[in-house]
Amino acid sequence: MEYTPHSELKDRLIRLQRAMSVAGLEAVLIMENMDMYYFTGTAQAGYVWVPASGLPVLMVRKDQARAALESRWNPVPVRSLRDLPSILGEAGLPVPAVAGLEMDVLPVREFWRIQQQFPAVKWEDASGLIRRVRSVKSPYELSILRECGKLHDNLFAHIPRVLTEGIPETTLAAELESFLRRQGHQGYVNFRGFNLEMHYGHILAGPQGAVASSTESPTGGLGLGPAFPFSVSRHAITRNVPVGVDYVGRYHNYLVDQTRIYVIGELDPELQRAHGVALDIQEEIAKRAVPGVSCGSLYQLAVEMAQEAGLQDHFMGWGNQVSFIGHGLGLELNELPVLARGVEERLEEGMVVAVEPKFIFPNRGVVGIENTFVVTAAGLERLTCFQDEVIAVP
Amino acid sequence: MEYTPHSELKDRLIRLQRAMSVAGLEAVLIMENMDMYYFTGTAQAGYVWVPASGLPVLMVRKDQARAALESRWNPVPVRSLRDLPSILGEAGLPVPAVAGLEMDVLPVREFWRIQQQFPAVKWEDASGLIRRVRSVKSPYELSILRECGKLHDNLFAHIPRVLTEGIPETTLAAELESFLRRQGHQGYVNFRGFNLEMHYGHILAGPQGAVASSTESPTGGLGLGPAFPFSVSRHAITRNVPVGVDYVGRYHNYLVDQTRIYVIGELDPELQRAHGVALDIQEEIAKRAVPGVSCGSLYQLAVEMAQEAGLQDHFMGWGNQVSFIGHGLGLELNELPVLARGVEERLEEGMVVAVEPKFIFPNRGVVGIENTFVVTAAGLERLTCFQDEVIAVP
Numbered sequence: 100m101e102y103t104p105h106s107e108l109k110d111r112l113i114r115l116q117r118a119m120s121v122a123g124l125e126a127v128l129i130m131e132n133m134d135m136y137y138f139t140g141t142a143q144a145g146y147v148w149v150p151a152s153g154l155p156v157l158m159v160r161k162d163q164a165r166a167a168l169e170s171r172w173n174p175v176p177v178r179s180l181r182d183l184p185s186i187l188g189e190a191g192l193p194v195p196a197v198a199g200l201e202m203d204v205l206p207v208r209e210f211w212r213i214q215q216q217f218p219a220v221k222w223e224d225a226s227g228l229i230r231r232v233r234s235v236k237s238p239y240e241l242s243i244l245r246e247c248g249k250l251h252d253n254l255f256a257h258i259p260r261v262l263t264e265g266i267p268e269t270t271l272a273a274e275l276e277s278f279l280r281r282q283g284h285q286g287y288v289n290f291r292g293f294n295l296e297m298h299y300g301h302i303l304a305g306p307q308g309a310v311a312s313s314t315e316s317p318t319g320g321l322g323l324g325p326a327f328p329f330s331v332s333r334h335a336i337t338r339n340v341p342v343g344v345d346y347v348g349r350y351h352n353y354l355v356d357q358t359r360i361y362v363i364g365e366l367d368p369e370l371q372r373a374h375g376v377a378l379d380i381q382e383e384i385a386k387r388a389v390p391g392v393s394c395g396s397l398y399q400l401a402v403e404m405a406q407e408a409g410l411q412d413h414f415m416g417w418g419n420q421v422s423f424i425g426h427g428l429g430l431e432l433n434e435l436p437v438l439a440r441g442v443e444e445r446l447e448e449g450m451v452v453a454v455e456p457k458f459i460f461p462n463r464g465v466v467g468i469e470n471t472f473v474v475t476a477a478g479l480e481r482l483t484c485f486q487d488e489v490i491a492v493p
Numbered sequence: 494m495e496y497t498p499h500s501e502l503k504d505r506l507i508r509l510q511r512a513m514s515v516a517g518l519e520a521v522l523i524m525e526n527m528d529m530y531y532f533t534g535t536a537q538a539g540y541v542w543v544p545a546s547g548l549p550v551l552m553v554r555k556d557q558a559r560a561a562l563e564s565r566w567n568p569v570p571v572r573s574l575r576d577l578p579s580i581l582g583e584a585g586l587p588v589p590a591v592a593g594l595e596m597d598v599l600p601v602r603e604f605w606r607i608q609q610q611f612p613a614v615k616w617e618d619a620s621g622l623i624r625r626v627r628s629v630k631s632p633y634e635l636s637i638l639r640e641c642g643k644l645h646d647n648l649f650a651h652i653p654r655v656l657t658e659g660i661p662e663t664t665l666a667a668e669l670e671s672f673l674r675r676q677g678h679q680g681y682v683n684f685r686g687f688n689l690e691m692h693y694g695h696i697l698a699g700p701q702g703a704v705a706s707s708t709e710s711p712t713g714g715l716g717l718g719p720a721f722p723f724s725v726s727r728h729a730i731t732r733n734v735p736v737g738v739d740y741v742g743r744y745h746n747y748l749v750d751q752t753r754i755y756v757i758g759e760l761d762p763e764l765q766r767a768h769g770v771a772l773d774i775q776e777e778i779a780k781r782a783v784p785g786v787s788c789g790s791l792y793q794l795a796v797e798m799a800q801e802a803g804l805q806d807h808f809m810g811w812g813n814q815v816s817f818i819g820h821g822l823g824l825e826l827n828e829l830p831v832l833a834r835g836v837e838e839r840l841e842e843g844m845v846v847a848v849e850p851k852f853i854f855p856n857r858g859v860v861g862i863e864n865t866f867v868v869t870a871a872g873l874e875r876l877t878c879f880q881d882e883v884i885a886v887p
Binding site: 278287313322325327 | 538
């Protein structure tokens with residue numbers, strides 16, 4: 100089992116405390132699993148109290164023994180939220196006037212309980228601040244992400260061996276997921292936020308693959324039932340339609356996101372051309388996405404290129420378009436930055452983004468590309484490297 | 494694609510409005526995916542406003558066309574929360590004095606936005622009320638759940654064909670998940686609540702299977718990394734250790750939960766005996782769980798039987814015990830009722846529960862059973878029917 104090095108945890112703490120100081124927060128109470136894991140090395144259930152300076156207090160409900168193995172922040176046991184004031188008091192930490200919580204995910208009922216325990220504290224939303232700290236990846240994280248990219252490329256090389264005419268979409272999904280799990284895919288993808296649900300992969304084949312999404316994704320898929328309206332349907336895969344394979348890899352705790360288009364036979368020239376436009380957009384973004392560039396300008400660039408190609412109505416949805424072209428990822432699939440309309444935030448070296456220009460053709464299918472990149476001084480560097488062109492099988 | 498019959502939706506609405514009337518709520522605003530799906534037939538992103546009487550207003554952000562196919566409540570388009578007051582005003586609905594929200598899952602930030610749009614409303618927690626309405630399954634739901642049980646039994650009959658000495662746990666998971674996906678498993682399990690994360694299955698083999706859970710589950714498993722500390726590890730499966738297979742089936746939108754123990758060779762007599770005690774507990778609960786019995790009394794019964802057998806320290810955890818013996822399920826894995834310590838709620842006919850007496854032996858493994866049942870006048874009726882005994886393979 101790989102544990103987060105202590106030097107990483109110390110560096111992350113310093114960056115968080117620096118951001119807290121700028122925001123005027125005297126403390127932050129962290130509870131969300133991936134925030135916990137990032138700042139402590141453990142995702143065991145509990146609380147982390149981060150003061151403005153000095154060491155955090157890691158309080159673990161369960162499992163204490165696992166947390167002690169995984170985190171160097173010496174976890175102390177806690178039974179419930181009611182114990183927090185006394186634990187923090189014993190640690191000599193003052194009750195803050197203003198403190199932060201993960202208001203983007205913390206349920207109201209839990210918040211009410213926290214307010215009861217800390218009646219004098221003014222609670223503010225610290226989720227943006229936490230997510231910004233997490234958005235710049237360390238060399239340690241990048242080394243894991245590079246390994247994830249290599250592992251995930253294997254899937255896309257494997258697909259031509261199992262994609263055959265008439266194969267049910269469910270069987271293809273079974274084959275691909277079996278391949279991923281065999282090579283250590285962890286089977287779960289964190290997708291931060293209320294109502295955001297995610298299986299770790301989507302197969303989007305032909306007309307049923309072009310069915311719209313109910314979530315903030317350019318593609319959806321018909322799915323196997325309205326309660327989870329995504330990905331594979333009960334159809335079999337036919338010749339000459341695009342078969343989009345959009346899978347998230349999760350290995351060694353980290354995520355990469357990748358999409359490729361396959362076809363049994365030959366793709367319609369109009370769809371083939373749109374795929375080429377997606378590759379041009381990807382190439383242009385990869386060149387321009389250097390530190391200091393605003394996220395919104397990259398989205399704008401993509402929209403303009405889609406327009407020039409006369410494909411604006413198909414870009415990132417059909418009558419149901421999303422207004423982004425890429426998203427940060429790492430421990431969660433929807434981290435910062437977001438390459439979206441109007442976003443003024445600027446890229447920094449070490450940010451990791453999935454860029455996914457896609458075109459949706461109703462009743463025909465989905466084409467386009469998705470790769471995971473790291474922002475460098477020279478532009479985007481690829482973490483997922485399998486060939487971008489449409490892969491034709493006979 | 495199966496759509497929820499209109500008669501079902503009408504009946505669910507009536508039962509919700511009756512509960513609202515008792516609770517003094519003039520309206521409920523529903524947003525959570527599975528609550529949306531239950532009351533409208535669609536899980537497309539949006540809002541349902543349920544007034545104290547009369548028809549609900551289904552407002553859909555995306556995808557409008559899918560929602561119109563799936564729900565008979567005539568979805569109206571909505572762009573954002575800001576549109577709600579005017580849509581409701583146009584529908585002739587008064588602004589309520591007291592209304593309900595799903596406070597158990599609604600994030601604080603989203604709540605603040607709702608408060609801004611409805612400054613005169615006093616918002617209360619309606620999640621308990623909604624979950625109680627959902628806890629009693631209709632004949633329509635039970636017919637789907639029976640089919641789910643039959644499908645899921647197939648997995649457990651399949652396992653002896655793939656469980657062999659030395660097979661990596663990850664490969665076994667790959668084989669089982671491939672089997673499930675081929676037969677239409679939807680691949681995603683809704684697990685309601687903050688920080689509750691779930692892959693649809695766990696393999697708990699030998700010592701690594703006995704590693705404690707960080708969540709409200711009797712079992713955890715070592716997992717493949719601390720960010721998702723559950724289920725399979727990088728180990729291979731050896732002879733004479735219990736191999737627990739705990740998978741959630743999801744077919745036709747509904748869930749069943751089932752655990753069986755396999756062994757290559759022979760199980761230690763102490764573990765074999767504990768497994769027998771788990772079966773005795775299951776049998777006794779199945780007999781006693783008739784309408785009107787309190788949930789807490791069934792938990793108490795199980796604890797006493799574990800004590801009589803001298804196994805109380807191993808029951809439902811090791812040094813990390815959970816205080817329940819069963820849980821409701823249907824669209825979510827953790828529905829009401831919960832057969833837990835001190836719960837006074839009484840069983841009703843048509844409730845569906847997974848009962849899971851389990852014993853954890855540190856450094857040795859997990860034994861016990863889990864089946865999904867429906868509450869009938871004669872006690873629990875099984876929805877999952879594969880044999881309960883330990884399954885030995887040569």
